[in-house]
Amino acid sequence: MSQPSLSTLLEFALEVTYQAGKITLGYFQTGVGVERKADSSPVTIADKTAEQYLRAQIEKYWPDHGMIGEEFGQQPGKGEYVWTIDPIDGTKSFVQGVPIYANLIALTDGKRPLVGVANFPALNEIVYATLGGGCYWNGRRARVSTCAVMKDAVLLGSEIDLTKYGEAKMEGWDRLLKATYIHRTWGDAYGYALVATGRAEIMVDAIMQVWDCGPFQVIMEEAGGTFTDWRGVPTIYNHEAIATNGLLYDETLGLVQPLTQ
Secondary structure, rough: OOOOOHHHHHHHHHHHHHHHEEEHHHOOOOOOEEEOOOOOOOOOHHHHHHHHHHHHHHHOOOOOEEEEEEEEEOOOOOOOOEEEEEEEEEHHHHHHHOOOEEEEEEEOOOOOEEEEEEOOOOEEEEEEOOOEEEEOOOOOOOOOOOOOOOOHOOOOOOOOOOOHHHHHHHHHHHHHHHHOOOOEEEHHHHHHHHHHHHOEEEEEOOOEEEEEEEHHHHHHEEEEOOOEEOOOOEEEEEEEEEOOOOOHHHHHHHHHHHOOO
């Protein structure tokens, strides 16, 4: 049996993330109850219901594919394809009624993402890409910014204080703060979407899970940017992330890399 095309897989990913977005919007700004997981991060019925929907659709249409999701863990497949699922990336924003949360899905071949979709249902924005097929924002081709001067750059992060992740990362973050122009915590998935669509230049996370960043390597690279760990390795598997517009990549890594070795 022939493998499905990336365009077919993208169509599936777009449809199911749109439907997952509708599920989460049904709970958004309704005072939904919040539980705390073992790591103190919040989870709601919206997270669980959306992930259950996404997993059911993958099992229905791609029964040989594996899955790994934030709420219900890993399910091995029969081949190399694995879907990463984050039903609500930015649950802290979601429970506060802040609209910059996302539904994330990506298809990987076990080595790198081939398809990535980041849906922001409360903002009516969606950013998506396929390997070799370009990156799109609400149907329009998306490109990173042309800013090539660090002192003019917009730097984003999910957190302000990185001390708990070690002195090296805190010092690297401080160097980036001093070198750049505007600093905002438009974090989680939305930060990467902003860099991919040319509205910011650098996005930094000291810690990431594979489902948090599944879509963003292919999205950033197809938009003309970079997505790496703090040492410059292009991967979604190393539990940390830096995205840039490409033009500022070397300088960004030069500010953080010596401190992380």
